[in-house]
Amino acid sequence: MIYEENVIIKKPLQVDIRAASVYPNLYKTAMSSLGYQIIYEMINERKDSWCERVVYPNIRSIESNSPLKDFDIISFSLQYEQDYFNMLEILKKAEIPIKREERNNNNYNNKYPLIIAGGPCATGNPMPISDFIDVFIIGEAEEVLNNFLDLYKELKYPQKEVESFTSIKGVYIPAVDNKVEKVIVENMDNAFHITNPIIVKCEKKEDEEFLPVFGNSILLNVSRGCSRGCRFCMSGYLYRPMRETSLEKLLSVAEEARKNTEINKISLIGAAVSDYSEIDELTKELLARKFQISTPSMRIESIKLQTLQKLKKSGAKTITIAPESIYSLRKSINKNIEDNKIFKVIKDALNLGFNIKLYFLIGLPNETYEDIENLAEYIKKINSLKHNENSNRSSNRSYSRSSNKSPKRNSDKHSKKNSIKFSINPMIPKPQTPMQWEGYDLKDIKSKIKYMKSELKGIDVKFDSAKMGLIQYVLSCKGKEVGEILEKSLQTKISLQEWKKFSNGYDSSNIDNLPWKNIDIGLNHKFLKKEREKMFNIDLTPWCEEKPCYGCGSCNKIEIK
The missing domain is CATH 3.30.750.200 (Transcription Regulator spoIIAA)
Incomplete structure (x- = not known):
């Protein structure tokens, strides 16, 4: 059996909007997703809204055990394309018509929730699931989430008035097939940083399979975006340019989260954590404050011995x-x-x-x-x-122990x-x-x-x-x-x-x-075609953080010739 701390409970009759944040994958993966936790905390900061979590294969919320049909909005977080199967299975089991047209057909007397979706899969190409979703958020949802909820409240019949949401940048409506530009948080110090994460605890050894992938840790959002330009990496193109959270902000978030949770473990989150311009200063400061540090992955070219030593000292394995x-x-x-x-x-x-x-x-x-x-x-x-x-x-x-220690010490941990x-x-x-x-x-x-x-x-x-x-x-x-x-x-x-x-x-x-x-993610198509040509010619494009801008379009500096 597992139980959670820092879960947000509200009274349904005292809110205007009930939102179900659905993660169509395993619980341990959901609770390791920074974006999923951002949506949860951000919506629940509003007094007029209550966001509850639904995690596959369940069709009822964790917070109140409410069925999905009871919610005003159902939001799917799509991190993996294979989750599309689980998404449809969830809707079917919840007795919600999977096709958008069927839900909005006047022949249906029931009022069904508005179905929205976001995440990298939805941002890159929403078309394979466009017949099932009412609204897609293209880019980073937190940039427009409050505007979206404000407009939802204003509309008398949101499901019938979905075209109204096209007034918000970053919103794609399949029924309209509108041209849309992605939205991103430009200043990472103004991004939504998690300071009160949900803590998952288990009573028995066999329940540890439900623990988050990174364990119970503070998800510290070091940066977003990556401009290294690996030609196969979708997230590296979707979320350009690279944006960093200031060192001062990161340390403040870490301290506040520890105060709220008593957790000392930090997971550094970013598309290219080791590219963070102050990575050594950050790890040094976190170590000095007695934090344990881990990072999901690192870019090889920016790994230094000093960084590895600090990670090891903090307890990373x-x-x-x-x-x-x-x-x-x-x-x-x-x-x-x-x-x-x-x-x-x-x-x-x-x-x-x-x-x-x-x-x-x-x-x-x-x-x-x-x-x-x-x-x-x-x-x-x-x-x-x-x-x-x-x-x-x-x-x-x-050798170092032979002069004064027993050989048995050589078999230690x-x-x-x-x-x-x-x-x-x-x-x-x-x-x-x-x-x-x-x-x-x-x-x-x-x-x-x-x-x-x-x-x-x-x-x-x-x-x-x-x-x-x-x-x-x-x-x-x-x-x-x-x-x-x-x-x-x-x-x-x-x-x-x-x-x-x-x-x-x-x-x-x-x-x-x-x-x-x-779907306009801010990249110049001429740039993508030129990169394809370079790929077949085995020609390199230098990292723009160290070399002049080459005009990909994400920073709107120059147009590629």
């Missing part, structure tokens, strides 16, 4: 990095990290006693079978480092072998990136996975499914026609052949053929 592939292919996706840098970071981390998790991609444009063979050898070489570095650490400790784990995933083309025109070759991916499995026996490697990669591609890059398959999936299993019908890419010479053409 694992670092996660993403080399992606061999060097030549890293260059093609604009990830210019040389092998010697990667090996140095791994060796430093192992010497400090970290466990390491590494992410790799297969199926990149330009990738040959020779590249796959080289990648297998590359992974073997990385894996061998754990034996060398563990041996070195053990020898060093034994510090000599425990550290692990290196690998995750190898199919490359999924994503909308709003230079790869948005590419297709998905299922046969090629399956063949490469089969080869890698045979070559990497005995190494701790997890492979994502080639078939699931195809499904994710279709849900990411296709249009309204995918809605029919999603609806059909509620009744029957969809065959692989049906998914394969949608595996082809798009003509890169025609921008208007993209399903998400009305």
Whole structure:
């Protein structure tokens, strides 16, 4: 059994708006989502509104056990395309018509909630689920959330007057198919920072599976956006430009959250945490204030030994990095990290006693079978480092203790072998990136996975499914026609052949053929096409934080020629 602290309870009859914030994935994932917690706290700061949580597979709220049909607004947080299936399942079980037209049909006497959706999937390409959703928020919802709720209160029949919401920047209405510009928080000091997070506790060991992914920790929003320009990364393009929270603000949020919760653990959250301009000062200050620090992932090129040492001192046990592939292919996706840098970071981390998790991609444009063979050898070489570095650490400790300590000390907790784990995933083309025109070759991916499995026996490697990669591609890059398959999936299993019908890419010479053409995330399409050309030419685009602006459009500085 689990129980929660800092849950917000209100009296339904004393609020004007009841909102259900629905997370169509596991509870532990929901409670690790910064965006999900922001929506919850932000709405509940309003006296006229009460936001409750509903987490898959449940269809009743955690706070009051109310059925979804009782709410005025149902908001889905969409972090993963595969969650579309769970979203529709939730609506069906809640006895809410899944199709937007059916909910708003005059033949229905019932008043159904207004269904809205947000998150990176909805921002990149809302079209596959556009027949099911009334309103999409494109970008960062907190920038327009209060305006949205204010307008909702003003409308007599919000479900019948959805066109009114197009007056708010960042709102896309599928029934209108309006052109929309994304919204983002420009000054991160003015963003909504979580200072009273929900704490999850369990009574039994077996209930620990429900604990948040990062454990009970203060989610410290260091930055948003990333301008490194990795050509496969959708979030890196969606949320440009990079914006940082000031050091003073972060320390203030950390102290206030600890005062409210008595939690000392900090999870640094951002698209590129190690790129934060004051990362060393931040970790130094947090350590001085007796905080424990962890970070979900770090960019290899900005990791310094000093940063690793501070993370280790704070109690961090694992670092996660993403080399992606061999060097030549890293260059093609604009990830210019040389092998010697990667090996140095791994060796430093192992010497400090970290466990390491590494992410790799297969199926990149330009990738040959020779590249796959080289990648297998590359992974073997990385894996061998754990034996060398563990041996070195053990020898060093034994030598340093031999003069005055018993040899038994060499078997203490510090000599425990550290692990290196690998995750190898199919490359999924994503909308709003230079790869948005590419297709998905299922046969090629399956063949490469089969080869890698045979070559990497005995190494701790997890492979994502080639078939699931195809499904994710279709849900990411296709249009309204995918809605029919999603609806059909509620009744029957969809065959692989049906998914394969949608595996082809798009003509890169025609921008208007993209399903998400009305979704403007602030990028110049000429820039994306030029980046695609550079990808095939294995040509780099420098990081704009260190080099002159190259005109992607997100900062509105210059237009690319």
